[in-house]
Amino acid sequence: MLYSVRMRAAADATHENGGRHISGAERLVSFDEITPTAAAMLARAFTHSRGQADFININIEAIHQQAIIKVPLLPVITENKPTVSTGRAAALTALRKAGITPRAAKRGMAELLALPDSMRGAILLCAETGVRLDSNAQRGIRVSRMDIADETGFIHWLTKQGFTNIHVREALVLAAKVASCPGILAELCWSDDPEYTAGYVASKTVYIRFPHLKSVGDPIGGRILFVEPNSDIEKLISYLESKPVLVTVPSGGENY
Ligand code: WAQ
Ligand code: MG
Numbered sequence: 001m002l003y004s005v006r007m008r009a010a011a012d013a014t015h016e017n018g019g020r021h022i023s024g025a026e027r028l029v030s031f032d033e034i035t036p037t038a039a040a041m042l043a044r045a046f047t048h049s050r051g052q053a054d055f056i057n058i059n060i061e062a063i064h065q066q067a068i069i070k071v072p073l074l075p076v077i078t079e080n081k082p083t084v085s086t087g088r089a090a091a092l093t094a095l096r097k098a099g100i101t102p103r104a105a106k107r108g109m110a111e112l113l114a115l116p117d118s119m120r121g122a123i124l125l126c127a128e129t130g131v132r133l134d135s136n137a138q139r140g141i142r143v144s145r146m147d148i149a150d151e152t153g154f155i156h157w158l159t160k161q162g163f164t165n166i167h168v169r170e171a172l173v174l175a176a177k178v179a180s181c182p183g184i185l186a187e188l189c190w191s192d193d194p195e196y197t198a199g200y201v202a203s204k205t206v207y208i209r210f211p212h213l214k215s216v217g218d219p220i221g222g223r224i225l226f227v228e229p230n231s232d233i234e235k236l237i238s239y240l241e242s243k244p245v246l247v248t249v250p251s252g253g254e255n256y
Contacts, residue, residue: 002028002068004061004145004244005037008120009045009053015139019055021120021192023048025170028068028147028244034060049193050118050219063145068244070149071180073172074207075250076161084197087210091188091201098186098203100226104130108188108224115220118192122223122240124233127185133233141225141237146177149246157249167196168209175202176247181239183231190214192221 005027010019023045029037038058045053079094081087088109095105107130111123121140124133134141148154148169158169171189178187179202190199190213199213199221214221227236 001065002030002063002244003034004028004059004063005034005041006059006144007038007041007045007056008142009048009056010120011051011054014055015120018138020051021118022050022053024120024142026142026144026146026174028063028145028246049195063244068246069180070246070248071176072248072250073154073157073176074179074202074205076163076172076207076209078209078211081210081212084212084215087199087212091199091208091210091213094201094203094208095186095188095226098201098226100127100186101130104128104226105188106130108226111224112188112190112220112222115222118220118222122187122225124225124227124236126229127226128229133227134237140223141240143174143177143240145242146173146245146247148173149248153249165196167191167193167198171200172207173247175200175207177243177245178202178225178240179204180245181236183228183236184225185228186226187223188226189223190221192219194219 008024009022011022013019025041027037045056079090081090092105096102104127108125119140121142123140126133178184187202194217197212197214197216198209200207200209
């Protein structure tokens with residue numbers, strides 16, 4: 001049996017009552033790991049660079065082994081664009097290469113730039129028209145119930161590529177689950193941690209990092225998931241939120 005451990009933290013009020021999103025985390029762990037995982041999540045919520053958390057939810061649920069599917073990590077490429085504007089332009093190009101129309105790609109970028117503050121979830125947009133598809137204006141869709149299958153192998157795989165921080169680790173696991181979701185063509189993301197400026201575009205086949213998708217000190221980040229036209233949105237949301245997924249390291253531990 002594995003257990004889904006989820007955390008979300010807000011300041012000033014609960015998320016439901018319009019509180020400011022501070023931090024969130026998602027893991028799938030064994031019984032013995034529940035307590036240390038929950039403790040680490042609490043510590044993280046209370047020491048976050050987005051501010052002091054006042055309301056924290058930790059949710060623990062048993063997951064039946066037979067419900068779990070395995071999906072692979074995406075190979076990673078870094079495009080070293082030196083500025084935010086060149087990074088964003090390259091991210092738009094990457095989205096177009098992933099099959100997103102120029103209009104939808106631009107709208108996705110504009111949605112992130114128009115956020116008054118970070119949401120706790122992701123925005124769903126039509127990959128053709130750029131129209132918003134989810135109805136959770138403040139909340140978005142939270143991708144949950146995923147983790148890496150082999151932590152040691154993952155750390156080895158990351159270290160070989162020079163990745164050491166938790167942002168990239170978590171983002172790669174989330175992007176692998178999102179890429180495996182039927183109907184999702186691509187994802188655009190940058191961090192909501194003020195000091196972390198990197199972001200990425202992920203497609204079904206590759207995760208492209210851009211070191212500067214926002215300026216240092218900016219606390220607004222987010223995620224846009226681009227959805228193939230005529231997809232079954234309810235099914236897609238159910239997969240993202242509820243399907244338990246373990247992410248595997250490519251065999252041989254190679255990047256490609
Ligand atoms: N499901 C859906 N949306 C989420 C989730 C989730 N589980 N977690 C975060 N988000 C959304 C939410 O709107 C956050 O405000 C936003 O994404 C950013 O979250 O170097 O750190 O956890 O390759 O701050 C990307 C670059 C880092 C990593 C992303 O995101 C790299 C990051 P953060
Ligand atoms: Mg963050």
